Each structure stands twice: as structure tokens, then as C-alpha cells.
Amino acid sequence: MVIVEHLAKSVGPEKVPVLRDVGFRLDPGEFVSVLGESGSGKSTLLRCLALRDRWDKGAFRIDGKDILKGGWSGKRNVRREWAFLEQNVTLDPNRTALKNVLIGQAAQTPWWRRATGMVRSDDYMGAMDELERLGLLDKAKLKSGQLSGGERQRIAIARALVHGARYILADEPVTGLDPRSAEKVLETLRDLCKTTGLTVIAVLPLELAERFSTRLWVLKDGIIKHDVTGRRLTSQERAGLL
Structure with a gap:
């Protein structure tokens, strides 16, 4: 269970408020789409x-522990388990798809592995399993x-999963x-x-969000104005999105 309470964030030298009081509860397996007009946060x-950005205030609880008040x-666990795409x-355009999956991002991978490119056989098989699950096994050596752009996105997803991601942003x-x-x-x-x-x-764009998500958040005025199950939004809920 993830609980966020009273998340606030201002940006820029003039500290313009973008997020004012964002809160939600999140269960495993949810696919949430965040909607809102440009500049909504x-x-x-x-x-x-x-x-990646410091919170001005708020509580970020994962399994009962407030991450922002902890050590x-x-x-570090959030940076490993919450992959940002x-x-x-x-x-790395000069590495194969497989190597990109294995080496991963700096927050997820020991420095010595990034420097040397060395991997264990178990890691190799795990990466190949993820590539197969994502329909990219035939691209491993390329x-x-x-x-393509879509294939690179799926490689990034495979990389996150191999390195322990439980959440993808x-x-x-x-x-x-x-x-x-x-x-x-x-679909992946x-x-x-x-x-x-x-x-x-x-x-995501509205049309795709309505088709693929299990939950929709509409950000407006620095809060989650609407929080609904995945479906076609009403005219009122769509106001300001198009």
C-alpha cells in the first residue's frame, strides 16, 4: 500500500505553486493515467x-513507513523500485538491447558493473527472460x-524490471x-x-488513458480533482483537458 498525503511542490526561482495538496492511496497492479492541461503538474x-524533485511538504508512506522522514x-529503495521512464x-546506442537491459541506470546498478559491463549468468538469463516476455528476444543482439521508438520504450521497461522495479512512472x-x-x-x-x-x-493522451488505464487522475489547481476507475470521462470531468 502506498499513501501520499498533502504533497505540495513549487517550481522556479519565484516558487510558483504547481502541486498544492495532492493525496491518494495506491494498490499493487494498478495502471493509473495522470491527465490535466499543460502546466497542471x-x-x-x-x-x-x-x-527526482524535492517535496516542499507532504507524507510519502510505503507499507506504513514515511519515506521522507526515514533514512x-x-x-535508495524508492529510487531502485520506482523506475522513471x-x-x-x-x-546507449552503441550497446545491444541486451546490454542496455543488463547495465541499467545509475540508481539501479552497482558502479563496478556500469564501468566494466560484467554480468553474472543469472542476470543474463533474467534479462533474456524479460526480453522474451516483452516480445523482444529477437532484438537482443541488435x-x-x-x-524503433516503441522497441526502445519496451527495452527501458525490461531494464527497469530486471533491476527490481515494482513501480513504473x-x-x-x-x-x-x-x-x-x-x-x-x-498493452505491455x-x-x-x-x-x-x-x-x-x-x-498519457486522453483517448489512450481511457482505453488502457484502470484508474484516471485529473489534475487541476494543484490537486487531484477527479479520481475515477478507468472509463470514458464525462463532459464535466473532461473540462479543460482538450
Whole structure:
């Protein structure tokens, strides 16, 4: 169980309030889409949950422990278990898809492994298993620069899972992808939520959010104005989104 209470965050030198009083409860296996007009704080919310941005105030409880008041080990676990996927996936174009999955991101991987590229056989098999589950086994030996945008997004998902992610925070993960690639990425995330208990919080276009999510948050005026199960939003709930 994840509980967030009274999350507030201001940005810029003038400390403009973006998030004022955000709160929610989150169960394993949920696929949440965050909606809102430009500047409503969607990306800021994801960055706060990933602990990439400092909170101005609020409580962030995971299994009863307030991460913000705990020591460095709790925050380290969040950075490992809460994977942040940006719109433009960062992969090493000179490494194969498999190597990108194995080496991972700095917050998830020991420095010596990133420096040497050395991996254990168990890690190798785990990465291959994830690539197979995500339909990318035949891409394992290709350099990431040879992959499509949708394939790179799925490589990033595989990388997060191999390195222990229980939550994925995806900031516009399908922007710029063709419709079929976008659907493939979202189908992958939805299936992982159903089969593994992975929890996803994503910033998505309205149409795709309504189709793929189990839960929808509409951010407005620094709070979650609407929190509903995955469905087509009413006209009132859509106000200001289009």
C-alpha cells in the first residue's frame, strides 16, 4: 500500500505553486493515467514520486513507513523500485538491447558493473527472460540505435524490471510513436500490471488513458480533482483537458 498525503511542490526561482495538496492511496497492479492541461503538474508529480524533485511538504508512506522522514536506505529503495521512464528513452546506442537491459541506470546498478559491463549468468538469463516476455528476444543482439521508438520504450521497461522495479512512472511514454507502437507499449504495461502486480503511473493522451488505464487522475489547481476507475470521462470531468 502506498499513501501520499498533502504533497505540495513549487517550481522556479519565484516558487510558483504547481502541486498544492495532492493525496491518494495506491494498490499493487494498478495502471493509473495522470491527465490535466499543460502546466497542471503532471510531470512534476511523477518526478516527486521518483524522488527526482524535492517535496516542499507532504507524507510519502510505503507499507506504513514515511519515506521522507526515514533514512537514506528508504530513499535508495524508492529510487531502485520506482523506475522513471522519460519520453525520450536514454539508452546507449552503441550497446545491444541486451546490454542496455543488463547495465541499467545509475540508481539501479552497482558502479563496478556500469564501468566494466560484467554480468553474472543469472542476470543474463533474467534479462533474456524479460526480453522474451516483452516480445523482444529477437532484438537482443541488435544495438539500441537500430531499434524503433516503441522497441526502445519496451527495452527501458525490461531494464527497469530486471533491476527490481515494482513501480513504473512513465512521462508521456508514447509521444512521437506511431499508433501501433504506442498500443504495443501500453498493452505491455497493462499486461504486466495484471500478471506481475507491477504498478504504473503514466502521463498519457486522453483517448489512450481511457482505453488502457484502470484508474484516471485529473489534475487541476494543484490537486487531484477527479479520481475515477478507468472509463470514458464525462463532459464535466473532461473540462479543460482538450
